[in-house]
Amino acid sequence: MLAEFFRSLKERERQTTVDAAGRLAEADALLEKAFAEAAAEFDSGLKRLTATFDLASADRPCSGAALKKTADEIDGFLVFLGKKMQPALERELFQFAPKKKLVLSLVENVLRAQQEAVAALPAELIQPRHGLRLLPPRKIPLRALVTRVLPSVEDLSSHPLVRGYEETYAASAAALAALWRGVRFHLETAAAELEEGVSTSAVEPAEVEDLFPRLDGARMLTLAALDDARKKLFTLGAALRDFLRTIPSGMEEEWVLLHVAPAAELEWAGFLRSRFLRFGRSLKRLPTRLSRRLQKLLAQERRDWVQYVGGIRSRLVALKGRLAALLGWETPPEQTLLQFTDLPSPAEVLLRAEKLPLLFRRLYTLGPLKNREFLVAREDELTTFEGLYQRWAAGRACSVAVIGPEGSGKTSLVNSFESEFGFEAEVDRKIIARRLRGESDVLHLFAEWFRPGEPFGGLDEVVEFLHSRPGKILIIEQGHNIFLRTIGGRRGVEAFLYVLMATRRHLLWVVTFRKVAWQRLDYLLGMSRYFTHQVPTLFHSQETIRAAILLRQETSGLPLAFLPREGEPAADSAETKKSLEDRFFHELFVASGGNIEAALFYWLLSLDYDAEEAILKVSPLAKLSYGALRALDQKYLFALAEVVSHGGLSPEEHGSIFRCTLLESRLVLGYLAQLNLLMIQGGKNCELPVSYTFNPIFFGPVTATLQSMNILY
Structure with a gap:
């Protein structure tokens, strides 16, 4: 058988x-x-x-x-x-x-x-x-x-x-x-x-x-x-x-x-019978075995308890250090901290990067990505965009807000969306370059976008005109410019949202907003009600920052060596090298606050190319002190908070908010720019007026400091 x-x-x-x-x-x-x-x-x-x-x-x-x-x-x-x-x-x-x-x-x-x-x-x-x-x-x-x-x-x-x-x-x-x-x-x-x-x-x-x-x-x-x-x-x-x-x-x-x-x-x-006999003999030895097992368990419990107490102690020490940095307490004499004003500007870092190999330099100074080749940890966001597109193609009302601080990858994300779906529908890209203070500004903006030289007579005419044209994907950047916190400032927002709501079955609206500006708009006007989807762009783990950096690094083909701090032993073993790499990316994530532009800034700041060995050496990040920020006069702190909350301000807009002269506004904003907290955009060789935007490399620590002082909400 x-x-x-x-x-x-x-x-x-x-x-x-x-x-x-x-x-x-x-x-x-x-x-x-x-x-x-x-x-x-x-x-x-x-x-x-x-x-x-x-x-x-x-x-x-x-x-x-x-x-x-x-x-x-x-x-x-x-x-x-x-x-x-x-x-x-x-x-x-x-x-x-x-x-x-x-x-x-x-x-x-x-x-x-x-x-x-x-x-x-x-x-x-x-x-x-x-x-x-x-x-x-x-x-x-x-x-x-x-x-x-x-x-x-x-x-x-x-x-x-x-x-x-x-x-x-x-x-x-x-x-x-x-x-x-x-x-x-x-x-x-x-x-x-x-x-x-x-x-x-x-x-x-x-x-x-x-x-x-x-x-x-x-x-x-x-x-x-x-x-x-x-x-x-x-x-x-x-x-x-x-x-x-x-x-x-x-x-x-x-x-x-x-x-x-x-x-x-x-x-x-x-052998079933012999198994039963063995089981009987095992019962006789059971008390001894249980005693040995119990002793092992108790010893393990003691070791776990000691490790747990040690972990609590180390976390408390770390918490004390973070509080000291946040509150500006004196640091121990053996620990020298850099002030944030000691850091070079982004332009100076780019000049310093000229010493790096050409290919490597271009990998980290590209600006916004054109497609998803170097996009990391954005699968969920792109899946959201795909579902959004299918929903809109089926005739349902759709609009999406892409939300993140300066330099967090908003433009890269919408570029990737355009590269994926641009062949399926027409894509029209616009920028709100000037502040919208009322309905007339909104009408002028839409006329400039869609019907140059022929102004619109009202919002309903804009809606009728858009419906008369073929449907398309409308990508609008710098959505934070639709609002200014002055008397009557919300009229421009309401006019813009009226057109958006009336056309979002016909047009797929994709609007980018800076994070704090969106939070204020949502608090004051309930902006989330007007957008069916919200897509954040800030990274929330050091692993995503590491992946974004190392993906570019792998493309360059250059080897990396993470250096220890001064006084620490050299990295001999693979375990030590991995520990140095982990520590660096942890500190990079803390310093950047999950902002990819800030992370790239600190990364370039830490690099040194050894031409003889053809290797890139990565120095540890210097610890920064933000104690000087808390010591600023209130007029500078409140001005900084308004710049962050609006996504940027011109001297005229600052004067409208604080009801001060143009010269006073220039002095306040100019001083913050000299502290490296603000960046100047526009000017002589640009059609746009001078405006001041927040320096993205300080987004995480500065916004946390302002929130802890109840200045930013």
């Missing part, structure tokens, strides 16, 4: 193995072909661009036309990369995505064959009791016992082979995305460098030779990136193919278990 079962089992194992081997061989061949074709395209591009650079280098003196032609060739390859190479390889790779169930179907085939073999077993096996003839024969439910070792269909999704393939595929897909991102950024940087040098072709011939270093730098960036990508492609393809080759051996283990299951169950039945 069992011999027949094992013969059937062996035959089914052979059939499933042959079937799996055929499907896996086909998958392996397709993957090899796809990655080989992509590598060949990189090789072809490498040869073509090498020839282009050689031709440009042979042009003496180097001309702007040669640089322009080379930049155009790079741009052409970038277009080819984005429209053909990347989609083609990703399309081939998608055939083997976990959702296509290649590995899951193989495991399901094994389970199905095993179930068919087990179904042929008898439901019960009659076994006589040797030496106990008075007792009836033992009935062993053999089929049920053997079935018990088989996994259920529901458990297959967490099967080791399925889970391992999902992890390998995810790692390969992430590595491939990093490869595309790195190649694209290297080539875009090289093309930008060449295009910046095109204008120098008109200068004196003696200065034209300066173009050759620019050309050589672009050549090195471009050719090294393509060569590196070609080599990495084979590694990426090998990782996925190697895992597929391990699947047959993993399937064999599934069959081995079923081969031994019947014998194991029978052995268990035969």
Whole structure:
């Protein structure tokens, strides 16, 4: 009986193995072909661009036309990369995505064959009791016992082979995305460098030779990136193919278990009596075992209690330190704190960053992102945008407020939304550059946006005009400029919201607001009622800040070394290096308050490039003291609070709020700017009037200080 079962089992194992081997061989061949074709395209591009650079280098003196032609060739390859190479390889790779169930179907085939073999077993096996003839024969439910070792269909999704393939595929897909991102950024940087040098072709011939270093730098960036990508492609393809080759051996283990299951169950039945005897002997030793176990538990409890008390003590010490920094108490003489006024301005940090390698410098001084390639931890926000778009496309009323402090990534997020959905609907982007103080300002703004030279006579005419045009996505930045806290200041807000409410089924309104300005508007006017969705942009954990920084770092390819504080031992072990890295990003998150622009500022401030070792050294962050902030006169504190609450103020607007002269307003705002707390925008060479905005690098600590003093709410 069992011999027949094992013969059937062996035959089914052979059939499933042959079937799996055929499907896996086909998958392996397709993957090899796809990655080989992509590598060949990189090789072809490498040869073509090498020839282009050689031709440009042979042009003496180097001309702007040669640089322009080379930049155009790079741009052409970038277009080819984005429209053909990347989609083609990703399309081939998608055939083997976990959702296509290649590995899951193989495991399901094994389970199905095993179930068919087990179904042929008898439901019960009659076994006589040797030496106990008075007792009836033992009935062993053999089929049920053997079935018990088989996994259920529901458990297959967490099967080791399925889970391992999902992890390998995810790692390969992430590595491939990093490869595309790195190649694209290297080539875009090289093309930008060449295009910046095109204008120098008109200068004196003696200065034209300066173009050759620019050309050589672009050549090195471009050719090294393509060569590196070609080599990495084979590694990426090998990782996925190697895992597929391990699947047959993993399937064999599934069959081995079923081969031994019947014998194991029978052995268990035969030794059942001896188990009972062992259990009786174990009962005699139970008190001794319990005593030993209890002693171990008590010892562990003592250790846990000591650790808990120590943790409370360390937290109290840390709390005391934070309170001391917040309240401006004297610091111990051995701890020297920097005042916030000692920090360089963002412009000075950018000048300091000129010493860093070109590619690395561009990675951290890009400004708002154009797409989601470097966007981190925004999956939920983009999912919200996707659901919002589908809701609006179905004809439902939709409007979204994107909320965050200066430099928190609002523009990057809406740029990514536009890049994802801009091909599905028309996108119109506008900026509220001037303060709206009443209905007339709102009418003038809409006329400037949608009907230049032909003013609107009223809000209803604006609504009627917008409804007469095709529906579209309307992205509006600097929404905080719709309000000024003066008598009658809310009329402009009400007029703007009237148009928004009347058209949000026809237009998808996406409006960005600075965080504190939104909070005040919501407190005074209930702004959240007029927006169906609110999307915050401030990061809330140090891991997201770390990921955003290191994603750019990985693209540069430069190694990092986190340095200890002065007087601390050097980082020798991997554990110590990891500890220094963790400490740095914790301090970076605290200093930046989750603001990505502030985090990038402190990151660049901490970097030093060692050209000899070709490594970036990251110095520990200096601790800052904000005690001087609390010592400011009240007129400066209240002015600072109003700048934060409005998202920025001009001297005229400051004078309207505080009812003081224009000169007094300039003195107050100018003093805060000299303290590095405010930044000046607009001016002589700009159509917009001078305005003062809050310096984003101080957002977290300064707003917390103002709130603790009940000045900001």
